[in-house]
Amino acid sequence: MLTFVGLGLYDLGDISVKGLEYVRNADTVFLEAYTSRLMGTDTAAMEAFFEKDIRVLGREDVEQTPREILECAAAGRVAFLTGGDPMVSTTHADLRMRAAAAGIETSIIHASSISSAVSGLSGLQNYRFGRSCSVPFPAKGWFPTAPIETIAANLALNLHTLVFLDIQNDRYMRVPEAIAVLEEMAEKRGIEPPALYVGIARAGSERPVVAAGAGANLKEMDFGPPLHILAVPADLHPMEREYLETFAGL
Template identity: 65%
Template sequence: MLTFIGLGLYDKHDVSEKGLRLIRSADSVFLEGYTSRLMGTTREELEEYYQKPVRLLMRADVEQHPDELLDCAAKGNTVFLCAGDPMVSTTHADLRIRAAERGIPTAIIHGASIVSAVCGLAGLQNYRFGKSCSVPFPQGAWSPTSPLDVITGNRAQRLHTLVYLDIQDGRYMTVNEGIALLEAMAQKKQVTIPLYIGIARAGSDAPVVQAGSAGVLSSADFGLPLHILVVPGELHDMERQYLERFAGLC
């Protein structure tokens, strides 16, 4: 049996009671550490809380070499943990398909997701979001402009864009870095992005939410990770009022 369990947004206490019960009774516990992270805790703290050893998996372990995980699931109760909600990431959907192809039963225990948390923190209506995108760290001469294409396509339809910021080997892209990369893309294509919303540490006791132009937010201090960006489309009156009240929009 392979159970996908979402751990929520920030620390060890965000997991549901159902999820925690299944983790503590599992034969094997794996934690995925490449799509997102629980920044309010450590693997050691999770092991103490779960009363179980936790095996950390990175992208290659899941996407290219999942045999150890699937072998454990074929033999006993195995849980696959991730920050947020499990099936927001296509890499997790692929793993569930692989398990099913081997005849391994699967189940999902959902957790709080940044997708819905952004709506609450920024006051944006969830049905007004278009396709999301990710901004990666540049690698040498490689610096894709596809995120800007997604943003401009959404804005043409008056839709908001959720922009995921890259995580690589313990390096976490900041709101400021993400804006700088998007502004460079926009300059090359002669596109203007009038408004950004930066969010830091969603799910913590003190999240930061700030809305403004690139010039305003580029110098803002969002503090520790994780960070995420939203590029809004045309704002509804209530969305604008919410951002003025809770995100400092002028």
């Protein structure tokens, strides 16, 4: 049995009650630690809380050599832990299909996800979001402009955009850098940069930071430690505006 268990947004307390129960009764516990991170805790604290040894997996363990995971799942109850809600990443979908092909039963225990948390924290209505995009760290000779095109296409349809920020090993993109990158993309493509952003830091923690404003303002703000995420709003409905004025300093 291979069960994908979501850890939720931020710390140990974000797992669901049924997720916790499953993990505590699992025979083997793996932690997928490369597509997302739980910033409010660490592996040692998880092991104490779950009363289990945890085997931390890198991308290669899951994608190149999943045999060990599948062997454990064929023999007993395996909990495969992921930050956020599981299965959003294709690497999880791939592992679940390999398990099914090997005749192993699979299931998912859901948890909180940044995709829906952003609506609650920002007041931007969930049905008004168009497709999302991701801002990668620019690399030498590589500066894709697809994200600003997605944002521009959504704005043309009067839709909000959720903008995921890159994670590379222990490097986490922050809101100010993401805005600077988006503005450079806009200049490169001859597109007007967005007039308004909503930056969110540490969703799921006791004190998340949520700030709305022009790029020039948010680029000067200290949002504190990661993870950060960004939303680019379309024209605000009156209630969305009032919510951002009340809770995000607009």
